Amino acid sequence: xxxxxxxxxxxxxxxxxxxxxxxxxxxxxxxxxxxxxxxxxxxxxxxxxxxxxxxxxxxxxxxxxxxxxxxxxxxxxxxxxxxxxxxxxxxxxxxxxxxxxxxxxxxxxxxxxxxxxxxxxxxxxxxxxxxxxxxxxxxxxxxxxxxxxxxxxxxxxxxxxxxxxxxxxxxxxxxxxxxxxxxxxxxxxxxxxxxxxxxxxxxxxxxxxxxxxxxxxxxxxxxxxxxxxxxxxxxxxxxxxxxxxxxxxxxxxxxxxxxxxxxxxxxxxxxxxxxxxxxxxxxxxxxxxxxxxxxxxxxxxxxxxxxxxxxxxxxxxxxxxxxxxxxxxxxxxxxxxxxxxxxxxxxxxxxxxxxxxxxxxxxxxxxxxxxxxxxxxxxxxxxxxxxxxxxxxxxxxxxxxxxxxxxxxxxxxxxxxxxxxxxxxxxxxxxxxxxxxxxxxxxxxxxxxxxxxxxxxxxxxxxxxxxxxxxxxxxxxxxxxxxxxxxxxxxxxxxxxxxxxxxxxxxxxxxxxxxxxxxxxxxxxxxxxxxxxxxxxxxxxxx
Numbered sequence: 001x002x003x004x005x006x007x008x009x010x011x012x013x014x015x016x017x018x019x020x021x022x023x024x025x026x027x028x029x030x031x032x033x034x035x036x037x038x039x040x041x042x043x044x045x046x047x048x049x050x051x052x053x054x055x056x057x058x059x060x061x062x063x064x065x066x067x068x069x070x071x072x073x074x075x076x077x078x079x080x081x082x083x084x085x086x087x088x089x090x091x092x093x094x095x096x097x098x099x100x101x102x103x104x105x106x107x108x109x110x111x112x113x114x115x116x117x118x119x120x121x122x123x124x125x126x127x128x129x130x131x132x133x134x135x136x137x138x139x140x141x142x143x144x145x146x147x148x149x150x151x152x153x154x155x156x157x158x159x160x161x162x163x164x165x166x167x168x169x170x171x172x173x174x175x176x177x178x179x180x181x182x183x184x185x186x187x188x189x190x191x192x193x194x195x196x197x198x199x200x201x202x203x204x205x206x207x208x209x210x211x212x213x214x215x216x217x218x219x220x221x222x223x224x225x226x227x228x229x230x231x232x233x234x235x236x237x238x239x240x241x242x243x244x245x246x247x248x249x250x251x252x253x254x255x256x257x258x259x260x261x262x263x264x265x266x267x268x269x270x271x272x273x274x275x276x277x278x279x280x281x282x283x284x285x286x287x288x289x290x291x292x293x294x295x296x297x298x299x300x301x302x303x304x305x306x307x308x309x310x311x312x313x314x315x316x317x318x319x320x321x322x323x324x325x326x327x328x329x330x331x332x333x334x335x336x337x338x339x340x341x342x343x344x345x346x347x348x349x350x351x352x353x354x355x356x357x358x359x360x361x362x363x364x365x366x367x368x369x370x371x372x373x374x375x376x377x378x379x380x381x382x383x384x385x386x387x388x389x390x391x392x393x394x395x396x397x398x399x400x401x402x403x404x405x406x407x408x409x410x411x412x413x414x415x416x417x418x419x420x421x422x423x424x425x426x427x428x429x430x431x432x433x434x435x436x437x438x439x440x441x442x443x444x445x446x447x448x449x450x451x452x453x454x455x456x457x458x459x460x461x462x463x464x465x466x467x468x469x470x471x472x473x474x475x476x477x478x479x480x481x482x483x484x485x486x487x488x489x490x491x492x493x494x495x496x497x498x499x500x501x502x503x504x505x506x507x508x509x510x511x512x513x514x515x516x517x518x519x520x521x522x523x524x525x526x527x528x529x530x531x532x533x534x535x536x537x538x539x540x541x542x543x
Contacts, residue, residue, distance in 0.1 A: 056121040060129050063120070065140040065171025065183065073285055075278065076146070077192070085192050086161060089275055091266075091282055092146040097136025097168045098189025098199065100251060102233035104135055107203075107252075107533065108210055108541045113227040117257060118183075119175050125228070134228045134255045136168060136188040143171035147191035148261060151269030152333025153383050155367055158272070162265060162333050163193025166201060169261065180289075182261055183227070187253040200236045205345070206252035207530040207541055212344040213256070215521040221319050223341040224258040229541065231533070250534070258340060262286055264384045265333035271387035280391055290338055302388055303396055307403050310381055311410050312339035317377045318414035322422065323520060324350030324450040326370035328360040332380045349520040350450040353443035359523070374411050381407060421515050422454050423493070424508040426500040435492055442483045451520050452476035458512030462497065462505050465490050 077093035132138035147164040187201025270279035328346040348359030355371030529540035
């Protein structure tokens with residue numbers, strides 16, 4: 001067939017491919033030899049959304065979860081009875097979720113998570129099958145529910161065995177893009193790792209987790225995602241403020257998804273227990289699954305892995321700081337090996353700039369204040385290194401220590417890059433760090449709003465800054481301007497902006513508004529949504 005004959009025949013063939021399930025369209029259109037595919041799709045009257053709709057399923061008939069990648073390669077607890085105990089020589093325990101006894105109400109669903117990650121049409125959230133899935137009442141075909149065994153350092157001290165005490169991994173889903181996501185229910189009942197807990201989560205904290213993880217995603221921060229939130233009428237008793245005032249609340253479950261739920265504590269428990277063969281097995285599994293650029297035959301693969309975790313953790317914490325996020329509980333069991341934000345507990349976003357912000361009321365020593373997060377990251381990475389050490393040769397241990405020593409520089413480099421971008425600075429200048437620190441000190445002294453100061457710097461013109469007479473609509477900048485040294489900072493800032501190569505006021509503003517958000521999930525917003533939800537008003541939770 002001639003080149004032109006093939007081109008004429010192609011539209012019919014394309015429609016057949018799409019109607020058969022659309023599985024080849026993405027790879028075909030990406031191929032350099034088929035650039036005319038784009039022309040056909042764009043110019044035809046054919047329903048261009050057909051394939052996209054076909055990719056999303058509105059029932060669970062052909063939708064599958066699996067835990068085979070864990071059960072086929074990693075040891076599972078042979079004791080299947082669900083009671084609290086010390087567990088050894090395994091990575092997971094097989095345990096079913098405990099369904100709620102009372103009626104269940106679907107509070108919120110993330111449309112993006114359902115459709116873009118799980119390939120589910122939003123209409124499926126109206127089905128009873130969906131409710132059963134997200135409450136743990138029914139396990140998807142082909143999957144086994146698992147609870148993960150891990151340990152951790154909590155508030156600086158080794159806490160021993162921790163594990164998924166109120167969470168169940170209900171399966172792994174590989175979507176149409178080839179990405180694998182692990183689905184985990186939080187608040188789904190007791191497991192062998194529940195210790196003295198009841199295995200439940202309450203509505204108030206679950207609303208915060210749902211909103212917090214989704215807010216972080218839309219701020220561009222690597223994070224777990226929340227797919228759904230359900231609430232029951234089951235009674236759960238909680239001392240919310242750790243002051244002895246126990247109150248009755250309603251039980252809730254969040255369906256969370258992440259590329260991986262393995263954390264530093266996943267490796268620590270094995271090293272502390274002397275389970276070195278299992279430590280090596282789990283490390284190889286994690287590297288093989290999540291670090292494809294690392295050669296599994298490389299004798300230095302654990303060094304390469306550690307180097308990646310160090311640099312990516314430094315980058316993650318710098319990103320936290322760039323949006324004023326305080327995690328609240330930076331224990332090693334809450335630090336992901338993939339450097340994503342997980343386990344949203346007593347987190348908070350800065351309002352007025354305060355490096356001593358502690359959102360966790362139980363953190364009496366202020367260990368996890370926002371200004372100490374980078375140091376805590378170093379502590380946690382050192383604990384990871386201690387867990388890896390039994391598998392490293394003497395020379396590798398030296399190299400690993402050198403890798404860890406590079407963490408502060410990596411963190412401050414990324415921190416500086418982010419805050420230079422927040423200020424619209426291009427290129428390099430030896431005084432940039434001083435300019436950033438100067439502004440942050442002014443903000444601290446005047447208790448200026450962190451988010452809005454940077455946002456308003458994005459929107460105000462250079463001429464308005466020169467005048468020092470800040471218009472009233474820039475209320476956060478007006479607070480900073482009360483400082484006697486503000487005019488000195490403005491002079492330095494405007495001089496630095498003039499050194500931006502090929503820049504203009506409008507270009508600067510466009511860059512800065514793209515990186516400086518107007519909105520973050522302020523504590524009063526999260527609390528308002530949670531308190532209304534407790535009164536059955538879910539208007540501030542629904543996506």
